[in-house]
Amino acid sequence: MNILLVYAHPEPKSLNGSIKNFTVKRLEDSGHRVQVSDLYAMKWKTTIDASDSREPLDSQRFDPYLESQHAFANGLQSQDIAAEQDKLRWADTVILQFPLWWFSMPAILKGWIERVYASGFAYGVGEHSDRHWGDRYGEGTLAGKRAMLVVTAGGWESHYKPRGINGPIDDLLFPIQHGILYYPGFDVLPPFVVYQTHKVDEAGFNQLTERLGERLDTLSLTPPIAYRQQNAGDYAIPELVLRPDILPGKTGFSVHIGD
């Protein structure tokens, strides 16, 4: 397979750096082709702005949506954005690896999403009618590809349990897994999460890489999270509210996962 690893940590000698190196070696030893977007090393430009297009549609008023759409459709995107989109097209599987900072991804990775996920590429794709509300949530440019998060957290695992004070890890990751990965079409594999990163010693690292190695060896076999496709009948269109006969009375992120 072709595998893209998008990696967001400032320090090569960190636990994250070691996990990244392990991942690349394991995948290459298994015969996969691997590209790494090491965002800190690349000095990735984090903020979306007018300079992301070589020829703005409206030089007086910057609209991120309209400028992104225009630049994408007309080959006017900044070269760094186009290069990352090419990597996404090339990849069969994409891994996002990052430390959980303030219960979400680091700013540099969020900025990668915001700039690379152009209108016409990752959103604003497909027709809108009374039976189909755009190619998204299970359809889209990245459909047929797989994605997985590799996340490290400083806190204790119990703090992220279903009744833990931080909120359940699956719910904290939902805006990323469902809103960023499933949205443009990825099948999303269950995340790989490491807790209490400051306590990981050599024995802990060996256990961690054994667990992670198994996940990397089974990337093509692991069943994805069964998010519901938007346009397959489970949602009213265009309201996009779950049909009343599905999990009646239930609410929250988990209702968007089927059987």
Place this chain on the structure above:
Amino acid sequence: MNILLVYAHPEPKSLNGSIKNFTVKRLEDSGHRVQVSDLYAMKWKTTIDASDSREPLDSQRFDPYLESQHAFANGLQSQDIAAEQDKLRWADTVILQFPLWWFSMPAILKGWIERVYASGFAYGVGEHSDRHWGDRYGEGTLAGKRAMLVVTAGGWESHYKPRGINGPIDDLLFPIQHGILYYPGFDVLPPFVVYQTHKVDEAGFNQLTERLGERLDTLSLTPPIAYRQQNAGDYAIPELVLRPDILPGKTGFSVHIGD
């Protein structure tokens, strides 16, 4: 009151720019003192890295947690970080205003949180014992202050309803409201959310500012979201899991809100 508005949108002539201008005028007309951190205008440095300290603890291996702690404790922080911390100390109420991009805050604002929320300032505060697990979630440096989100979203309101496809807006905002605002001590007011931003015409803007004006006029009176204090008895310490007799069997973000 002293009010800090942290504002993250690249275009002054946008809907967000108009909302920001309205907010500042309304608050000043009511006699409040207002400071605005306009992150795009300030060209806010978004990514945390070794240059955030004038004198690193370890110049060979950058640990964001240890370096932030060292720089904060010893007055070695980059001046832009210290200035924002001063604004937070000065403020009685903090408003974060931003467009919801990919179901979270823009990268530039996430980077403001990551850099300004130093260890020793917004986390890593207070003693850890078997009865108290740090000053956080209701206690901390920013306790006694209020915070509120002003958020714009391109999507329809129904898509963010309790059974809407994007997930409930309150759950999408939980990692910010609970994990970023309540964590260092803020009382968090209910958010002000605008949907379908591309449909807001002059009449829509007038309705919006009428609603927002009421919220701004009642900042000191609006009851905050009743998040449960970490160290007040509702959670086992140090596991920080909600006591079994509270909302037995229930899980998810909403269990962290009391009566």
